[in-house]
Amino acid sequence: RPPFPKYTRAEVACHRSEAERVWVTYGSDIFDITDFLELHPGGKGKILLAAGGALEPFWALYAVHGQPHVLEILHGYKVGELSPEEPPPPATGDPYAGDPPRHPALKVNSARPFNAEPPAELLSETFLTPNQLFFKRNHLPVPTVDPATYQLQVQGPDGRPLSLSLAELRSRFPRHEVTATLQCAGNRRSEMNAVRQVKGLEWGTAAIGTARWAGARLRDVLAHAGYAPDDGHNHVCFEGLDRDLSGTTYGASIPFRKAMNAEEDVLLAYEMNGEALPRDHGFPVRVVVPGVVGARNVKWLGRISVGPDESQSHWQQNDYKGFSPSVDWDTVDFTTAPAIQEMPVQSAITEPVPGATVPPGDLTVKGYAWSGGGRGIVRVDVSLDGGQTWHVATLAGEEQVPGRVWAWKLWQVTAPIPPGVTHLNILCKAVDASYNVQPDTVAPIWNLRGVLSNAWHRVTVTVER
Template identity: 40%
Template sequence: MMIAPRRLTVVLRHPNSRPATASFVCRPCIRLRAKNLHQTTARANSTQPPSRHSPGSNTRPRTARVAPLGLLVGGGLVASYLAITQHTNDDSAEACKVKPLASGDDRDPSLPRFRLKDVRQHDAASGKPWVTYEDKVYDITDWIAAHPGGDVILRAAGASIEPYWNIFSIHKSTHVREILDQYLIGFIEVADLVNGRPAVEQIEDPFKEDPARDPRLISHTVKPRNAEPPNEELDREFQTPNGLFYVRNHMWVPVIEESKVGEHGLTIELPDGETRTYTLAELKERFPTHKVTAVLQCSGNRRNDMTRHAGKTNGLQWGVSAISNAEWEGVRLADVLADAGLKVADATSTTQSLVSGNPSPNSLHVQLTGLEAYGSSIPLSKALDPSGDVLLAFGMNGQTLPRDHGYPLRAVVPGTVAARSVKWLSKIVVSDEESPSQWQRRDYKSFGPNEGPSPDWDRAVSIQEMPVTSAITGVWVGDCVRKGRVAWLSGARSQHGGGKQDGGIVDVGGVERKVGFTPQDRANNAKEEAPHNTKETSAEPVAVQGYAYSGGGRGIARVDISLDGGKTWDQAELLDDCSKPGACFGNKNWTWRRWRYLGQLSELSLPVSSSGTTADNDCESSTPNNSKDLRTKKHCTTLVVKATDDAYNAQPESHAAIFNARGNLATAWHRVRICPKCTTNGDGKGVVWSTGETYGCGFKKEAEAVRDEMAMLRSSAPPEGPGSKSGSALAGVSISVSAGGKD
């Protein structure tokens, strides 16, 4: 239920259209508020064409455009409005006599007051729906068509929208309230208020029939449910289990009776207006079944990472797990469109188009609509591409499609942002323009770092194919590696040094250091030969795992990993999950590529006490003997991963370069800071290192640790001067603190 600003007709109403129920001041006397005037003049030069539906209509032509976010008004139109109000109604002077305010009513005197009984007359059937929120009244007549859940908000027409927002908690944000305020037309009469608010209304919870979810999922919102699996579960298997597949819902999950699922209808509408409806049973019987193994990834995956390192973003603060991989089963969309009678020219031949008179698929779009009002679209050329593998899916990982993932029928568009793989699919329209929905025109897009929270949405193209990305999902250090805590090391040999398992213990003694392109000469470095329980330093094994993915069917060529913040690099091992017969289906690389890495961290020195001696008895304490000595702080390093696809597209180094207020496509290098933990081994002769704490997107909140590091850097940093690096280091840490947030 995201909100779009009202159009010009809401701001500049005809004087004769004033509500008869206004009890304070007549419409001709309501001033054009400064806030709205600013908004109208801001977009005076916009080229957005007007909407092609009449005000008050709750339906929109198939090819209609979404109502513009800007209010198209110029100085001349404002002047015309003011002129009209000068001579409209002969009795305007009498009509504009204000009535006295009720006792205790100190709200804006320039706006009218309404009784609740009169608000109720403006329900969904009235053609001019109003809603209330707190003690205010809003006219949403011209908003319905642009509202993503227009049919849903009509449930609140004539009453309060607040109970719905209490359920749809995602609406309780400042920017949503600011947009709603643009529809304000007045206040509720004091006589209908109790303690400044109308009586609380009870409504039926539309989410009460939602399915049960795996308790391991990490929820960002409960109603609607938006959740991701924890890192350690995400890529444990090549195919994400259905119960752990990330959940992205905009509303409640539609209820389809199992006994009637075969009758579920899918309507196909062609450019000439001809329609054809298929039942689910008919789709299964008439068309060949195909399988495709493909990733679905939200455009907001790793949005939290962009927030941490670049600036505030609007949207769910996903970690690294708004992505999952599955095997999908269904029928090809191209087969169904051809059967419905779609005729198009060969996309590679403009000559044939002229001869046959059929439109080119490059000029058409496939609009997809779900049962819960969600809508999106893809280019027709993608739908018809024989190697594009676009499915109308009814199966997932060998099972019936789960309710959270589109039961009984959904679109699966491999290599494309998951927002185009519409769930609970009920209608397909082949049109000469994109879907008019909010999610196609005003949401899943990206802009330059300078464009702010209110960009020109019409100027940006909708996100389709996804860029290359990668992420770290697990890290283990020291004894956590040696003692078989890493599942993929147990019982197997690693290409990075021959780690092997024996009675639960992994032998990593032969693991090469592997922290740079050129291995160091171990024979000339006595410290590297020291055993892991030395009282001074220790070169500890580290195991890292994660995923990499690129859209458009592009495969992953390599994954680079750094154990020292990006100073030196090595390559991770790419798992060949598709090597087994029947493991992967599809014409291109639609799946993710899991990767693993085993190497060694640089030497980890023991904490140093105030006296300058090692303090192995205080390994777990950051301030031995309660001292304030900052030299005893944690021994941390930053792991970095970046991927390159087979077209040699690579991830950008920083989120600052690709920042956008919506936080879409957060694909910069993934950085994870680890702070290994040392404990005494019990014999007084040394210490044992283990994983300790891990910070970063998908892991822990890192602000506290970064503040500690800043304090340590300040205490030990030399005076800044020409060429000094201390200032830049502190600046980088400062950004992390200001951008800290929840995962």
């Protein structure tokens, strides 16, 4: 093929809209991506932000692009090269350079943004998950917030904004403590992926953790701002201080009724397990919504507003929703499903780990169990023989008020391995206070986003002979 034509950056910059065709550069190559705009998994709006210029600063933020298949797609659209005398794109720096250090035991599912979970067998070691091992799920770089100048904005009933410093949040409102489990909607997604490809990070069984949270009650702050429980509002919206290049912040919402009900224990937390909230977990203030999916527990809280509508954020509207197994990315209509709030009953085996070799004799199996909406766990059944016979596990954890059981139970069971058996097919399943049970297999609950993955957990091990 003839050599590609050469252009200057100024010429590339003339192609910023569909009418002019949309060009971008990567290294010294030029691409016409107009025909890819509608196909972009991250949306047309996002990709257009790079129109007429370099992709590097954007891809530094969304590291999902650093994969061979993405570069392959891009190279299909090559139309030219930058003239050799053109300067390199201005250095943009690493948007993640300010992220905090992390514990080496974490299994990193994505480095930028940072998403990681502990080895599952460490989860069942302690009822409260150590902060350093607690799973981290960030959509963007961790914002750097100065606690001395931090101001939480709360939109009042008449539109009048209330602004609270960290010191005011600590001193003006009673300190309230809650032990609550936080679980990502995508926990155990890799098991759905094994059935059929889903879109999302490959979480194992440890995108869940339990902490003792301390902070001001959200209802106290809303009351201070002038709201009353019977005001007839529908939703409380939260905005994080983490923002993408277009300035869009992470956001989510919960029902106003939930926020205003003292029994729901919704917190604006400034402490986690007795320490100031770590940077990865939302320093200096995050929302903790007990019994509700991780995604609504907004970190680095910047703004609270109240109104008739749910948060308009991508994560409330077009993500974190469940669909039928028959819905695919061509047919999905996000307006047809409600945003996930309370989570269904869940349990998993943390020990032994899949593929382990165990000695003959008695086997001890450990794990966790939890359900959303304050529904406690009433029983965990464990089988060593693929579900033919069952053992009832012993549950351990904090005593909590019925209907407000926000924390998980750790469980364990010791049972004899039948003589002569070479492999064990270990299963667990939990029952919550409403007698909800887990589905036995993944396929019937498969969904394109890989959320709400709560089938019986299965671990296969070899018996030493």
